[in-house]
Amino acid sequence: MNRTSLRRIGESPSLLTFFALLLGFLIGAVVIIATTAPVLNAWRQLFSSPTAVLHALNVTFDNVGAAYRALFVGSIGNPSSFAHSLATGQSWTATLTPLSETLTYATPLVIASMGVALAFQTGIFNIGANGQAILGGIGGAWIGSMMHAPMIIHLPLTLLAGVAGGVLGGLIPGILKSFAGAHEVIVTLMLNYVIAFFLVYVVQSTPLQQPGQANDISRTLDHSALLLPLFGAGSGLRVSYGVFVAAGVVAFGWWFLNRSTLGFAFRVTGANPNAARAAGFNPKRIIILVFMISGGLAGLAGVVQLASTNYFIDGGFLIGSAGIGFTAITVSLLGRNKPAGIVWGSLLFAALGVGGRTMQARTGIPLDLALIIQSIVVLFVASPVLVKEIFRLRAKAQTVQLATKGWSQ
Template sequence: MARVRGLWDRYRSASPVTIALLALVLGLVVGAVIIIATTPEILNAWRGAFHSWGAPGHALKVTFDNVGAAYRSIVTGSIVDPPQFWHSVTTGRGWTASLTPLSETLTYAIPLVIASIAVGITFQTGLFNIGANGQAILGGVAGVAVATLVHLPMVLHLPLTLLAGIAGGVVGGAIPGLLKAYTGAHEVIVTLMFNYVASYFMLFCLLSTPLQLPNQTNAISRTMPGGTQLAPLFGTASGLRVNYGIVVALAVTVFAIWLLDRSSIGFEFRVTGANPHAARASGINARRTLVTSFLISGGLAGLAGVTWVAGTTHYIDQNFLQGSAGIGFTAITVSLLGRNRPIGIVWGSLLFAALEVGGSNMQANTGIPYDLATVIQSAIVIFVATPVLVKEIFRLRTLRAESIKVATAGWGS
């Protein structure tokens, strides 16, 4: 009993984790409302609901059936489909189909974790890196260039490819960092616009001689040789796309935990982010701190880009990280969801990846557009960003100071 009481108290004290979980619940509620309002079958059932006995019950059932089917297909499409899984366990066959949902979620989460940590590091320094997508593109281009144009044994070639990705991102991070440090240019504007520069630079490369696939007029690169690819974790024969990029993502997470929680430079990042005046008075070199933060962030964003190519497509075309595939933009919201902390970001990435992957499955199964997943993602972030609202809805007690602390420092500084 005391244990239940303890859990209840923890729930009511509104920790950041509680807020995030409740935001997920509210996001799903918002999604359900949209499903109800846009599915003709449900609306028709409710239209007839008050004409005869039993009809309201029928309408409720139709509603639950439809919303349930949609959410069920998100879960079965992104984590596991229990009947299929049971079939594999009992017959020993169909493992590829059973594990594909989880494999896809992890595959998508790999670059998202890395890119979100990249963004989170600048947020912790009080800076906005809206250009992670452009930096990831540069990383992907640089990685593909080194992979396809240099010939080396694999032990050297793969690390060099990943390093090239980091280097490409570092260039992308250095531009806004140096511009802000030495001219005061606002990093939001510079990074935001830089995304376009990166996209068109990529297009230029894809249409130019060394990188473009020979005898092609389309914007498409050569394919990375096998020795530079991040191989599937369970072998090519498994049919599962989850790859050794997962090792890269874990390494980046460990690095970020060290950087933010244990390193001196990370301490200086956080002091600068929380109070730039005190940082300066404490002898922290503001210019160096912001440039370093941007270099690390850019480098990680570039690594996210190259990890995605090397782990999945092995070539890039003009759609690389464009539109809804722009993980560098999703990373901004994931970072906010994870409160800019590495472990929070890992959970946030898994959730967003699952919604992304499950959303496609939902569209295939129920006809509800994939975009609903994006709506749910956005709603979750809005609720996470307004903990006071979540607290009111769920009647939580006082917010802990850390829960209502705005996730990032101001724009003006």
């Protein structure tokens, strides 16, 4: 069976990604046009006067432009306020808040995506980043709120507890796949739900539930277990020391894939398992190891999210880390499972998510548009041959490049 990973799609991957993004934003524009009342009304009066076409086009560009401008301003910043801050040296907080928010959202996303990408490179589809991140959060909340120690001990232990939670979550599908032949997609998909139920149970029960609370809410992390804001709590910017953790993970991922023996074994297994077996790599061991690393990174993403943004687990954390888990899959597809691609992909999707809030506040167009654009971009990234046909790119002979195997493999 052809088990080639998704690494080598098309001749010019970045061009294909660019076209996929273009298509995503175009379809997003179509969705806006089709659902926004003023735009539709303008087109309805198309034949009322000779200039109606121009008017309709004008309204369309105004609405779509306003939405996409809000996306940009909300996630990167307003050029004019940059100029203002540079000139006067004032109101830097307001100017930099969008960038800070984008970095805050991108931080756990980079970490989780690196984990998913490592699995993809080995020919394994880890849909369970979601659940593994939740387990990481539970582990981190446990050590971060129940233990008390100075930060130099407490913070590393909290992060390690998160990694341990994720490793545990990865071990289950890893062991079941290598010793029982259970398909990892089914197992991780189902485990996500099991773990989500477990999370609800944990935050309703002693000892992790916030004492004196009847709601689904956990204890709050000690101050010594937090990834504090990078520019101090008074700066008003949420971006935290977690960015260094994310940078470390990216560096680790690059080194691991390109320079380490184990990483080489992973990539060989992903490219051709028979060759890997012939070269003396033990596939069972590799499957378990890749799940431990992939799950550990997802767990780290969960605990970073907890220690830098949420500080305690509640319904919002469940939704937030569910977002991380599934978005991480799309990010690593977008970034073609390469460290640099993942950094860009995470920044882009974080920017879409953050900018979406500003768009919703300013233009009334729901935040979900950003998610629609994300999904459509990935749909195109996953079907490179289609993009080539749309843009009349020179298509090579069609080759199957799959990330997953059929159920019976």
